[in-house]
Amino acid sequence: METAQEVVRLKEIARNTRKLILESLAEAGSGHPGGSLSAVELLVTLFFHVMHYEPKDPKWPDRDRFFLSKGHAAPLLYSILAQAGYFPVEELMTLRKTGSRLQGHPSMGIPGIEAPAGSEGIGLSLAVGTSLAAKLDGKPYRTYVLMGDGEQQEGQVWEAAMAASKFRLDNLTAIIDRNGIQQDGLTEQIMPLEPLAAKWRAFNWNVIEVDGYDFNQIMDGFDLAASTRNRPTVIIAHTVKGKGISFMEWSPHYHGTAPSKEKLSDVLSELK
């Protein structure tokens, strides 16, 4: 497919993804819109352009693996998995409700979910584990993990970063949703991360920086990651918390506050 056409296709999926995130959060009455909306284009590109998987056979051994390390972005991942065909889109409206498969943070038992998430800082280590197993088994699958930027404050992230470069895991790609905001405020005020790219370079990672809303840059980033040998790649994606909804953008409040049902139609009208 022509790149321009592909971008149009991905943009449409992204628009629908934002709609599903907001609808499911409004129905749930609680949850985390900010960090779900910021990373939409990253996961849309991964799931609808990059990764190999089989929704009718979720445990296909050769599937690419995806770990959501920033587990609070569950509404984003659920919206993606539903559109990919892992479960019915209607099920998104059961998010966070008693008896639903769609737990507030990802858990086993949801088709397409590889591991539970919710405790920050541990997804990269899981990804190191599956990447090691792929090498051991001579399997071609790749492992992807989406981390938050606030999460970079967790020490275990750097334990895993060291291990991934020690074991030369070129089948592992980490993505950082660098939206600059965490629950209590700006990352650079709460616990500064910069120079973030230099930190990852110092840990012997291949570092790629992209605009988190430029599909061409994102696609090129994943291509470059896949062709890099002998070391893991981290894609630092510069993003905006709450992207797409004016009053949620750059707002720590909407890290963990769902849109109200009453306001939903106004909110959705903002989606381009």
Added chain:
Amino acid sequence: MSSKQAAMRDAYGEALLELGATNKDVVVVGADTTGSLKSGVFASKYPERFFNVGIAEQNLVSIAAGLALAGKIAYAGTYAIFVPGKSVDQIRNNIAYPNLNVKIVCSHGGISVGPDGASHQQVEDIAIMRAIPKMKVIVPADAPSTKGAVKAIATIPGPFYVRLTRPSTPIIYESGFEYKFGEANVLRDGSDVALFACGIMVPEALKAADSLKAKGVSAAVIDLHTIKPIDSDTVTKFAQKCGRVVTTEEHNVMGGMGSAVAEVLGERCPTLMKRVGVMDTFGESGDAGELLKKYGLTSADIEQAALGLSKVR
């Protein structure tokens, strides 16, 4: 009980070697203590299936979880003070919650670690691990049962915690015995008092039973190696039969095996009992034998507890 002694850690290494030969899915993850734990012998034979993550216990647990997610049976371990000590969240959320095939085997449980002191003497691990849903907990009594347990759990899906001890310990089980997960081993029958023991307290309980016998007290000795799920039927049966119970473990009396026994008996067969263990305190540096004496973890302490109970009417 044989007069011979052997190290549980050596048995762990031997079990890993045998598992490595028969099951290609077995992998081992270590954290800079693999020489001490003897998991290093697996590294020499199967280097491609061995991963040393350095001094990073949280990463150790989560990488083992990742390997299990990809179909491996991951044995991960270090000293018990660090796992579970420094990695409870990873054990809970990465291993137990998704019910993964990770077998955590850690050495240096209890105060018999000795000269390293309280910072290295883990007396809370059984309580921590027992409280995590889906986690199963084993505290073997000697080297042969360690080997049996480590091999047996490879074939039982899900997460396990196996707690080993640093010093060599008396051999209780003859080679050739079959380890059975979840089934308490009745080492000696008795009718006056039931002594439930685990780990290095099993040989002490046997000694105490000998001494009690000389004083006309018939003591049953039960090796409660599987602490979770506990063998409730055997616990209840011997409590009913003897009417008095002593538990003994190299662990805080709060939350460990004694607590597990009390939970069973409180619901099924309220029985007069005494817990012999670490009395909710930290250890200190010293010779292992001297520390066990100082902290009330000897056959004499068990005997005294049993005699004290038999005076209660």
